[in-house]
Amino acid sequence: MAKVDPYAALRFKEFNIFLLLRFALVSAWSMQFLVIEWQVYDLTNDKLSLAIIGACEFLPAFFLAPFAGHIVDQKEKRNLFAICIALFSLISFGLFWLTSETIESSWETNTILFSIYGLVFFGGVLRSFFGPTIFSLIALLVPKKIYPNAATWSSSTWKGAAVLGSLSSGFLIAWIGVHSTLGVVFLLVMFALVLVFFIKKKSILNKEIKESVKESLITGVSFVFNDKVILGALTLDMIAVLFGGAVAIFTVFAKDIFENGPRGLSILNASLSLGSILTMLATTYIPITKNTGKKLLVAVFGFGLCMIVFGASKLFWLSVVAIFIAGVFDGISMVVRQTILQLKTPDEMRGRVGAVNSMFVGSSNELGAVESGVAAKIFGAPLAVMLGGTVTLIVVLIIGAKNKSLRELDLQQDVEAN
Numbered sequence: 001m002a003k004v005d006p007y008a009a010l011r012f013k014e015f016n017i018f019l020l021l022r023f024a025l026v027s028a029w030s031m032q033f034l035v036i037e038w039q040v041y042d043l044t045n046d047k048l049s050l051a052i053i054g055a056c057e058f059l060p061a062f063f064l065a066p067f068a069g070h071i072v073d074q075k076e077k078r079n080l081f082a083i084c085i086a087l088f089s090l091i092s093f094g095l096f097w098l099t100s101e102t103i104e105s106s107w108e109t110n111t112i113l114f115s116i117y118g119l120v121f122f123g124g125v126l127r128s129f130f131g132p133t134i135f136s137l138i139a140l141l142v143p144k145k146i147y148p149n150a151a152t153w154s155s156s157t158w159k160g161a162a163v164l165g166s167l168s169s170g171f172l173i174a175w176i177g178v179h180s181t182l183g184v185v186f187l188l189v190m191f192a193l194v195l196v197f198f199i200k201k202k203s204i205l206n207k208e209i210k211e212s213v214k215e216s217l218i219t220g221v222s223f224v225f226n227d228k229v230i231l232g233a234l235t236l237d238m239i240a241v242l243f244g245g246a247v248a249i250f251t252v253f254a255k256d257i258f259e260n261g262p263r264g265l266s267i268l269n270a271s272l273s274l275g276s277i278l279t280m281l282a283t284t285y286i287p288i289t290k291n292t293g294k295k296l297l298v299a300v301f302g303f304g305l306c307m308i309v310f311g312a313s314k315l316f317w318l319s320v321v322a323i324f325i326a327g328v329f330d331g332i333s334m335v336v337r338q339t340i341l342q343l344k345t346p347d348e349m350r351g352r353v354g355a356v357n358s359m360f361v362g363s364s365n366e367l368g369a370v371e372s373g374v375a376a377k378i379f380g381a382p383l384a385v386m387l388g389g390t391v392t393l394i395v396v397l398i399i400g401a402k403n404k405s406l407r408e409l410d411l412q413q414d415v416e417a418n
Contacts, residue, residue, distance in 0.1 A: 006284035008142075009150035014199050015141040019153060021195035022134070023161045025085065028188035030165025031172075031181065032092060034269060036116060038170075038262060039099065039178050041251050043109055047381075050249060051373025056117045060124035061358065068128040069220055069355025073348065076204055077137040082196045084129050089189045091126070094119045096182040128358060135354030139342065140202040148411070149284065151338035156280035159331065162273040170266025220352025229293075230344060232399055232406035233337045234357060236300045239395045240333065249372045252381045258316045271320045275327020276334065283335050292336055293409030297400045299332035304392030311385030339411060 009015050040049050072080065097103065098115055107115075142150045172181040224230050254264035288295050306326035313319040345353045375384035400407055 005146075006149070008146040009153050012142050015138075015150060015153075017195055017198045018137070018141055019157045021085075021192040022154065023157050023164075024188045024192040024195070025088075026158050026161035027165040027168075028092065028185045028192070029088075030162045030269075031169040031188075032095065032185045034166060034169040034265065035173060035178055035181050035185070036095065036120065037251050038173060038265065040113065040116060041255070043113055047249065047252055047373055047377045049113075049373075050251065051377070052117060053120055054373060056120040057124035057127065060121055061127040064125060064128035065131070065355040065358045066220065066352070068358075069132045069352035072129065072132040072136055072351030072354070074204065074351075076201050077133055077140060078196065078199050078201050080129070081133050081137060082193065084126055084133060085189065085193045085196055087126055088123070089186065089193060091119050091123050092182065092186040092189045096179065096186050099179040099182055101179070128355070131358030132351045132354030135341070135357065136350040137202070139350055141199075147342040148339045151342050152280055152284050152335050155331075155334045155338055156277050156284070159273050159277035159280060159327075159334075163270050163277055166269030166273055167266045170262035170264070170269075173262045220349060220356055223349060224353060224356045227344065228403055228405040229409055230340060230353075232293075232403040233296060233340050236296065236396065236399060237333055237337050240300050240303050240330075240392050249376045249381050249384070252376055253319070257381065258319070260316065264316065267320060268323055271324040272327040272330070275324040275329075276331035277327075279328045279331030280335055283332070288332065288336060290410060292340070292411045293406045296333060296336045296409075297396055297407065299329040299336070301393060301396045302326075302329040303333065304389045304396065307389035307392065308386050311382045311389065340409075343411060 010019075037050060037053060040053060041047075043049075095116065098112055098119075103112065138150055138154055139147070169181060172184065224234065250265055250268045254260055254262070254268060258264050303326050306322045306329065309322040310319050310326070313322060341353065341357060372384060372388070375387065378384075379387065
């Protein structure tokens with residue numbers, strides 16, 4: 001058996017630049033997400049407002065993703081990525097401006113609130129392009145034989161940035177306030193924008209898709225739905241995020257249940273991400289390509305169990321431990337899913353498959369925020385989380401029993417073949 005090189009992907013300069021700019025970008029996005037949630041909940045003191053934030057980002061991200069995938073497959077990926085980052089900088093600056101003392105003193109609360117919702121909606125539009133663009137670009141930065149290693153490092157970077165963004169945002173709100181924290185977000189986005197131009201332009205794999213937009217969308221969706229392994233992996237992750245996740249209402253737990261404010265919010269978010277990144281870094285040394293399907297099923301089941309414990313807990317530090325372990329399971333799930341997608345997606349369809357992935361998983365974060373906010377409003381936050389965790393367990397058992405292809409998946413041969 002060939003010796004595992006945990007740093008294989010890091011031996012490519014452009015991939016390292018990509019990781020650095022992605023770290024800056026995700027840190028900014030994570031910080032911005034938490035700051036806006038805190039600001040909106042502080043303005044309204046209404047759990048439903050958190051659901052509205054999720055809906056504003058989910059709707060455009062979900063419905064535009066198939067069209068974005070069609071476009072991404074025909075465009076040069078580096079420049080498209082740069083355009084996305086540049087537009088994101090406008091959103092960041094807009095939020096920074098909306099939270100200034102001048103605006104807060106001269107505008108009505110509802111005007112500020114709906115302006116924030118508008119910028120979040122614009123962010124959802126960008127999200128529909130970010131996912132397939134990044135997914136396609138990674139495949140152009142490293143050889144196919146090290147896709148699994150690249151996927152692990154990319155996912156680890158994403159989670160590491162989420163740790164930094166989640167942990168720092170709450171403390172920064174407490175130390176320098178919402179407005180200045182959003183200023184830091186804007187600077188991080190601009191740093192990412194500079195870095196992207198250190199990556200060379202890439203060849204276009206599909207210069208012209210002869211299919212109509214409708215036919216192109218059907219092709220991408222059909223590919224995913226006809227592959228039981230990809231469909232099963234995406235469904236598991238979507239359900240876990242949609243029903244099992246509690247990130248969108250961490251604010252409620254931090255402010256109303258544990259009563260430890262923005263610092264508690266930061267710790268909860270960072271614990272989830274820290275568990276994930278430690279697991280992902282471990283998988284660079286200990287690949288999880290053997291018995292992949294079984295490991296994915298166990299990981300999502302464990303995630304659901306941890307969420308039930310979190311919802312039932314009345315002790316802050318027990319909740320932190322439960323969330324940390326949930327992050328460990330989430331890390332395994334993310335690495336497995338990304339490895340499956342990278343190895344089993346044809347190069348000419350990466351944009352469209354990446355778009356479907358965004359619809360299933362990326363957008364489920366926002367839809368999960370809607371579900372969590374509404375459920376918390378109806379049942380209360382603790383019961384809402386426990387019910388979501390229970391739904392996750394049931395879905396895992398059903399997919400594990402019905403989807404033999406996923407259950408018996410072993411990616412070791414696919415990796416060795418490349």
